[in-house]
Amino acid sequence: MYTCSDLRKGLKLMIEGEPYVIIQFDFTKPGKGQALYKCKMRNMLNGNIYDRTYRSGETFDEANLEDRSMQFLYKDESGYVFMDQQSYEQITLSEETLGDDHFFLIDNMEVKILTFNGQGIGVTLPNFVNLRIVKADPWIKGDTAAGNSKPATVESGYTLQVPSFVEEGEMIQIDTRTGEYVTRVKE
Amino acid sequence: MSPASKNKTEGCWPLARKQPTLWNRARILQSIRDFFTSRGFLEVETPQRIPSNAPEAYIVPLASGAWCLQTSPELCMKRLLAAGYPKLFQICHCFRQEERGNRHLPEFTLLEWYEAGADYRRQMRDCEDLLAALLPELELTWRGRRINLMPPWERLSVADAFDSYASCSLEEALEEERFDAIMGVEIEPRLGMLRPTLLYDYPAEKAALARRKASDPRFAERFELYILGMELANGFSELTDSQEQRRRFEDEERLRRSGGQTPYPLPEKFLEELAAMPNAAGIALGIDRLIMLLTDSSSIDDVVAFPPELL
Numbered sequence: 001m002y003t004c005s006d007l008r009k010g011l012k013l014m015i016e017g018e019p020y021v022i023i024q025f026d027f028t029k030p031g032k033g034q035a036l037y038k039c040k041m042r043n044m045l046n047g048n049i050y051d052r053t054y055r056s057g058e059t060f061d062e063a064n065l066e067d068r069s070m071q072f073l074y075k076d077e078s079g080y081v082f083m084d085q086q087s088y089e090q091i092t093l094s095e096e097t098l099g100d101d102h103f104f105l106i107d108n109m110e111v112k113i114l115t116f117n118g119q120g121i122g123v124t125l126p127n128f129v130n131l132r133i134v135k136a137d138p139w140i141k142g143d144t145a146a147g148n149s150k151p152a153t154v155e156s157g158y159t160l161q162v163p164s165f166v167e168e169g170e171m172i173q174i175d176t177r178t179g180e181y182v183t184r185v186k187e
Numbered sequence: 188m189s190p191a192s193k194n195k196t197e198g199c200w201p202l203a204r205k206q207p208t209l210w211n212r213a214r215i216l217q218s219i220r221d222f223f224t225s226r227g228f229l230e231v232e233t234p235q236r237i238p239s240n241a242p243e244a245y246i247v248p249l250a251s252g253a254w255c256l257q258t259s260p261e262l263c264m265k266r267l268l269a270a271g272y273p274k275l276f277q278i279c280h281c282f283r284q285e286e287r288g289n290r291h292l293p294e295f296t297l298l299e300w301y302e303a304g305a306d307y308r309r310q311m312r313d314c315e316d317l318l319a320a321l322l323p324e325l326e327l328t329w330r331g332r333r334i335n336l337m338p339p340w341e342r343l344s345v346a347d348a349f350d351s352y353a354s355c356s357l358e359e360a361l362e363e364e365r366f367d368a369i370m371g372v373e374i375e376p377r378l379g380m381l382r383p384t385l386l387y388d389y390p391a392e393k394a395a396l397a398r399r400k401a402s403d404p405r406f407a408e409r410f411e412l413y414i415l416g417m418e419l420a421n422g423f424s425e426l427t428d429s430q431e432q433r434r435r436f437e438d439e440e441r442l443r444r445s446g447g448q449t450p451y452p453l454p455e456k457f458l459e460e461l462a463a464m465p466n467a468a469g470i471a472l473g474i475d476r477l478i479m480l481l482t483d484s485s486s487i488d489d490v491v492a493f494p495p496e497l498l
Contacts, residue, residue, distance in 0.1 A: 027288025
């Protein structure tokens with residue numbers, strides 16, 4: 001059972017028998033009034049998106065999803081294909097179902113596939129993934145101020161902010177939960 | 188996976204990337220201090236750990252032994268007013284449980300200032316002056332939206348705001364106990380979009396420490412400042428009637444306890460000394476949110492070094 005203070009982006013809930021994931025979360029408190037918890041959530045079965053506002057005191061059921069360890073094989077026209085290495089069973093997930101997670105999939109990566117009544121509805125990635133930068137402005141000599149950042153694009157097409165000293169061609173570590181840069185990776 | 192390099196410049200990026208913003212933050216704090224000091228306000232520091240806060244139905248204090256951490260420094264500030272300090276300000280950390288979001292930290296920085304002989308209209312002008320001192324160009328761009336800060340700002344009564352923006356009138360909202368929900372969902376996001384909005388004259392039951400309007404006691408002299416949909420400050424003409432203050436505290440404390448919150452004693456020393464307090468106005472302004480606006484930051488996490496999750 002969750003209460004309002006558990007609500008956050010990425011939390012999975014069961015509402016009227018169907019699993020939902022919170023894709024945007026905002027806590028507001030008008031003046032000195034009662035707290036409001038504004039959620040944008042996606043139905044994990046049909047992809048529909050809803051806005052809901054909850055007040056403190058409400059409770060929520062956990063989404064009873066099962067995890068299956070699987071390996072990411074490849075991407076084709078049908079979507080992203082994963083395989084259970086014990087049973088060799090394959091599951092295909094669409095880019096829409098994966099959301100931003102598709103940017104962080106690497107061939108042969110071990111992931112957990114979330115299933116609901118046997119249907120694959122999402123993926124849990126390792127917390128950190130290493131990806132190579134394919135596009136970034138060069139480091140300007142003299143820009144030594146710590147904390148300066150610039151946009152960079154990694155091999156999967158994902159764009160994020162990195163420190164200004166990170167160069168094109170370098171491998172970086174990304175936190176898949178936040179989508180943010182963590183550190184450079186020495187090869 | 189090869190080990191991450193850990194040379195000196197690399198550091199911890201979530202912390203390191205905040206350096207430019209934290210420099211800005213320090214400069215803004217310095218400018219705020221200069222603004223009040225040059226106007227004859229005394230900067231004070233009062234204890235963060237206190238026997239009890241002013242009870243408020245929806246603000247949850249954090250326990251600290253048998254005492255608690257302050258949710259606002261207002262009780263000590265007003266005791267100083269009552270003792271004859273006419274102009275005071277303080278910049279301090281306050282603590283409110285269960286408040287966490289894009290614009291909320293459970294430990295945050297509040298600026299409060301108090302002035303004897305002033306009322307809430309005087310403090311509305313203080314807000315205009317303070318922003319003009321911080322942004323002499325009188326223009327602010329936040330998240331791609333530009334806003335003009337030239338005084339006078341929009342002054343909008345709460346009743347008019349319901350008529351303009353809400354699906355029902357103020358009276359209906361109060362009757363159906365939907366005031367907060369409508370304020371938070373239908374009204375607040377639309378306030379202060381072209382220039383700042385000073386939303387004023389709250390229903391008396393929504394202003395536990397504010398003086399009622401002499402001309403219409405259903406309302407209290409309380410106002411809030413909004414810029415680009417963000418609530419920045421809450422001020423009021425202070426209630427100085429000790430007996431009425433006690434009744435209102437008892438009502439709020441009853442609401443707190445019925446909501447299952449830890450009971451705290453009423454702040455008796457404050458209530459005793461309130462009788463000696465001159466007419467005055469006081470206001471609290473969220474420093475972290477102000478810095479979000481001034482540094483074009485999208486999240487409150489970006490303007491403090493350590494949001495709780497980084498600890």
